[in-house]
Amino acid sequence: MDNHGFEVKEHIKEQLKTLPNQPGIYIMKDLKGEIIYVGKSKNLKNRVSSYFRGFKSHMPKVQTMVINIAEFEYIITDNEMEALILEANLIKKNLPRFNILLKDDKMYPYIVVTTGERFPRVYMTRQLPKGNHKIFGPYTSVEQVKITLEVIQTLFPLRECSKKITDKVERPCLNYHIGRCAGACNHMISDEDYNKYVIQIIRFLNGDKDWLIKSLQESMMEKAQNMAFEEAAVIRDKIQALKALNEKQKAIQTGGKNQDYIATYSFEDRACVMLFQVRNGKIEGRESFNLVNAEATETSELLVSFLTQYYSGSEVIPPEIYLSEEVENVGLYADWLFRLSGHKVVISVPQKGEKKRT
Template sequence: MTDTDTQTPKTGYACIAGYLRTLDSSPGVYRMLDAESRVLYVGKARNLKARVGSYSRPSPQHSRRITQMIRETSAMMFLTTRTETEALLLEQNLIKQLKPRYNVLLRDDKSFPNILVTTAHDYPQIKKHRGAKKEKGDYYGPFAGAGAVNRTLNQLQRVFLLRNCSDQDFETRTRPCLQYQIKRCSAPCVGHISAEDYGRSVQDAQSFLQGRTKGIQQKLASEMNAASADMEFERAAALRDRIKALTQVQSTQGINPQTVEEADVMALHIDGGQACVQVFFIRAGQNWGNHDYYPRVSGEEDPSEVMEAFVGQLYSDREPPRALILSHGLDNGDLMAQALSERLGRKVEILVPQRGEKAELVQGALRNARESLARKMSETATQAKLLRGVGEAFDLPQTPKRIEVYDNSHIQGAHAVGAMVVVGPDGFEKNQYRKFNIRGDQLTPGDDFGMMKEVLTRRFQRLLKEDPERTTGTWPDLLLIDGGAGQVSAVREIMEDLGVGDIAMVGVAKGIDRDAGKEEFHRTGKTVMALRHNDPVLYFIQRMRDEVHRFAIGTHRAKRSKAISATPLDEVAGVGAGRKRALLAHFGSAKAVARANVSDLQAVEGISQNMAQKIYDFFHASG
């Protein structure tokens, strides 16, 4: 790859035309930048010179969006690549990384959960897994969300009675847990089932997850009939319950396709300048749920442009299925299929069906996309009205586009955390939430003022460093904090010391009798105010306050739980989670590990002589 970045004082068409003499017909990626070097647009081209040339002069083919983008362009950057496929992949990665204003942008970028059947244990565990597939085992997915995974896991446990406990819990069990009592586990931890029988159940569960359900039901029915004939009525009843649970799993999955084994079905609907893409996940011939996305669009793009950008960004860091079944074709469908095939290491088909079952699947996804976008637009209109109401209630100069709400959580100063939630035109923006582990060693336990000072100082020092010009939309228009006049005065002083005292701030106090609905609102230099008890804006503020409180409490509990489960072994270099589990399972406690000699430590699986010596030295260094 080569990188060219030539500066020119011109803007618009003249600026772009100035680059043509330095370009050739190589494939590559180009970036358009404004006068402040912010990336406006990222695009790819089979022929860079031809593509850039199309922007160097006015054209009736240019939409208002493209014309405005050209007008703002003050500089360009270029990366040449060996192939157009490489350019396509690079383009999508840069779009996700830089989030240019004029590109179609996939805003929801969370990972999807899988079901993991572990293979590193004699009695495999079945559990939900999200993230990198580092743990040894067989992965099944993706599922559309945690709800779809949890429902499937629940039913699988009822049918196949597989354990979901950790290896550490398994090793230390002396009697069956509640899962056994409610018939969700066969209790292999205490020997209620042999390794061979448990292994067969694991194989059946994996067969189900691979779509081979008919054979499993026939096998269970045969076993039930045999048990009944042998007058083993209790076993026959248990098998009957498992067959019933398996039938229920299949019914809750909805309509399962007959001719599609593995695919993502995607349908796009655009209305009123907004877009929704509905994705159905088909794996092993089963419907594993659906998820709706709302990519950022201007409303002027062709559906093929939106769909191509969505597909490229969705699979930039995910493994694609064998087939994509789409409602709209892509501008570069063959190129996208080639790029995804190279990434997967096997052929990926991109289909736009016109008839048959695949077309019916697309129509079902399209119906869901229309309904989801209608709900979203309704919610957005309501949200916009509430934000306007907040601006009017607190006499803000303009309607806030970003509200940040802060709270602290601790128990007598211990495990203290700060929390920030963000509210904008699309409601609660959970990917913008932030937690702050309180670091102040000099703080008095329970000093809420001190904790809030630390949180806000860290928050705004970072903003001042990353975006001093306030151009990225990450600066708040309004701060909501929990507290009355004293808290507001203290926070205002902090903000002015940081040089950001112009940001509006409101303190929300509990009010008379500390009842919801009687909140008082404190602002610097203004009298205390209240909102009428049935005002929608008051309910909106209560929801924001409750959400930040929920987030703060959850963060605090997680920190406290981690501290409770911490042991001195966490500080031993080279002792990770696996060795820690092995040591605790062998000795029973960290205190017993500390008392062990080198030969005893070396007897633990995974602990070498050098590691045993290192652990021994750690606990006996002061002796």
């Protein structure tokens, strides 16, 4: 076995002989004992041994990694799914320097509806709160989140304060006097009526907005017919705010589905992933992600690295994910996303029509 000057260490040769022909994950370490690479395979013996054969045929990045391997460990799993889950967790925890890593130098915003509170609030956060709350996101555009919250606060008079609401009647704040709060602190609204607003907001954040415009238009007409023109004008402004939000979210198809579109671009030693989030048939966010340690890497491998790292930390996984290129074992990743989300997830490559143009 000619490795063109590279010599496999004797203790590694002995360890390679004992590797099982079973699925699992393998962990490469350097002389300091630091984890430099984590991988998975349905056959540990074949996969790990391949690193130490045909050294000159490996890409420079792989050659450098192999030279730095002082020892390796492996964990046998019952199946490929367990190996995938364990690999994703270890990469996320250890950030090995030879793995393709999603460069996440910013925390993406979420919208929280604090359904665990008696009178829930709605706000943006970058750190998920503890408790039984409704979480929406992550969103790729902070500006879009701020616009959405402004529309919500215009339409629904929920409290914005963080004070604990008790049976004691508190002095209302300015928001109550200008109509932006229904007066939960001074008990001007019942729990039941307040929760009706909360249910409508959750429906709104799930992407269902058309019903709200129709309902507001009917209410505006009723006010106008009863000569309550000032109240009708307030409702008119809410309708305009809602329509403006809809116009900012370009409709790309008529199905009204929730989908993610993912594509990669590579140049020399740099790689980038573009993500478009479609919610209820409209683009609600788009973002680019840099991948490090991605030089001379196949597009399919870049896509897999992004899938496992991005969705392992995502609160919302859409039922349809479209990739710019085919990946191997796509069923394995679809099953993994099913476990994470609790619903069926289809991963595919658009061939024609609106999906391909997106």
